[in-house]
Amino acid sequence: DVQMTQSPYNLAASPGESVSINCKASKSISKYLAWYQQKPGKANKLLIYDGSTLQSGIPSRFSGSGSGTDFTLTIRSLEPEDFGLYYCQQHNEYPFTFGSGTKLEIK
Amino acid sequence: EVQLQQSGPEVGRPGSSVKISCKASGYTFTDYVMNWVKQSPGQGLEWIGWIDPEYGSTDYAEKFKKKATLTADTSSNTAYIQLSSLTSEDTATYFCARGGGVMDAWGQGASVTVSS
Numbered sequence: 181d182v183q184m185t186q187s188p189y190n191l192a193a194s195p196g197e198s199v200s201i202n203c204k205a206s207k208s209i210s211k212y213l214a215w216y217q218q219k220p221g222k223a224n225k226l227l228i229y230d231g232s233t234l235q236s237g238i239p240s241r242f243s244g245s246g247s248g249t250d251f252t253l254t255i256r257s258l259e260p261e262d263f264g265l266y267y268c269q270q271h272n273e274y275p276f277t278f279g280s281g282t283k284l285e286i287k
Numbered sequence: 288e289v290q291l292q293q294s295g296p297e298v299g300r301p302g303s304s305v306k307i308s309c310k311a312s313g314y315t316f317t318d319y320v321m322n323w324v325k326q327s328p329g330q331g332l333e334w335i336g337w338i339d340p341e342y343g344s345t346d347y348a349e350k351f352k353k354k355a356t357l358t359a360d361t362s363s364n365t366a367y368i369q370l371s372s373l374t375s376e377d378t379a380t381y382f383c384a385r386g387g388g389v390m391d392a393w394g395q396g397a398s399v400t401v402s403s
Contacts, residue, residue, distance in 0.1 A: 214389055223291075224382065224393040235391065267332055271388025275348035276322075278332040 182206050182270050186279030192287040193258055201253045201282045203268035208248045212272035215244055215253045218281075219264040228253065229271070260286070289313040291383050291394035298400045299373045306369040307397045309383030316364040317341035319385045323357060323368045326396070327379040337387070338366060373401045 183206035193199045203213065211231040218224045226235045228244035231251060241256045255262055263286050268279040292310045299305040309321065323335040336347035340359035347355065354377070356369040370377055378401045384390035 212388065216390070223395055224384070224390075226389065226391045229389040229391075269332070269334075269390075274346060276334040276388055278334070280331045 181275055182209060182273065182277050184268055184270055184277050184279040186268055186282055188282060189280070190283050190285065192285045194287045195258050195260055197258050198254065198256045199258065199284065200255075201266055201268075201284075203246075203251045203253070203279050205249045205251075205270055209270045209272035211247045212270060213244070213246065213251045214269045214271055215242075216267045216269065217262075217264055218267065227266075255284075289385065289392045291385065291392055293381075293383060293394040293397040296398040296400070298402060299370075299377075300403055301373055301375070301401055303373050304369055304371045305373065305399055306367055307381055307399070309366045309368075309394050311364045311366065311385070314385075316359075317361055320387055321357075321359065321366040322384045322386065322390055323355065323366075324382045324384055324390075325351075325379050326382065327376075330379075332382075335368070335381075340366065370399065373399075375401050377401050 185204045187202045213231045215228040216224050232244045243254050245252050266282045290312045294308040297305040317340050320337045320339045322337045325333045335351045338345045338357040345357050359366045380396040380398045382396045383394040385392040
């Protein structure tokens with residue numbers, strides 16, 4: 181199985197700042213990486229897929245980059261609603277596997 | 288609007304089975320496969336498998352092949368996951384999520400607690 185290593189585990193930032201979350205695959209997954217947001221009481225939300233394609237309805241302050249084994253989710257000009265848990269997931273091969281998550285907290 | 292409405296919390300005794308439902312609306316049920324994902328308390332996400340509702344075909348992660356059974360009822364646009372031979376390791380929240388590798392809509396999650 182492809183192991184996904186996500187960093188950092190925790191991240192604290194203030195509204196208006198920019199942050200980056202990293203995800204590293206144990207082998208090449210080409211461009212096939214997705215990012216999700218998880219918040220209590222809300223359905224998980226797809227943000228980015230195919231490494232850098234913004235899901236419909238997601239604000240342009242979210243962006244994804246990378247290919248092969250190294251990927252990054254960047255959130256520019258943080259809004260209060262952006263705080264929560266973020267997961268990466270490879271969708272290149274079965275079984276699909278997720279990173280361990282990054283908790284983005286308000287500083 | 289795409290919605291996946293999951294059934295309520297379940298409590299199962301060790302060794303028993305539970306069945307969780309996921310009712311889809313807002314799209315053609317047979318046009319998308321349905322994934323199931325497990326989240327143990329305080330832990331990350333694990334992919335269990337998917338079902339193609341149109342054909343009933345399934346694929347499972349190796350770890351869940353003897354634990355989970357995925358089915359779908361096209362007459363009611365509902366997908367199901369049955370978990371068998373419950374142990375404490377099965378205590379978790381289970382999500383349904385539409386799509387193949389890219390899961391673009393998720394249910395709210397259904398908690399399963401295994402307790403005697």
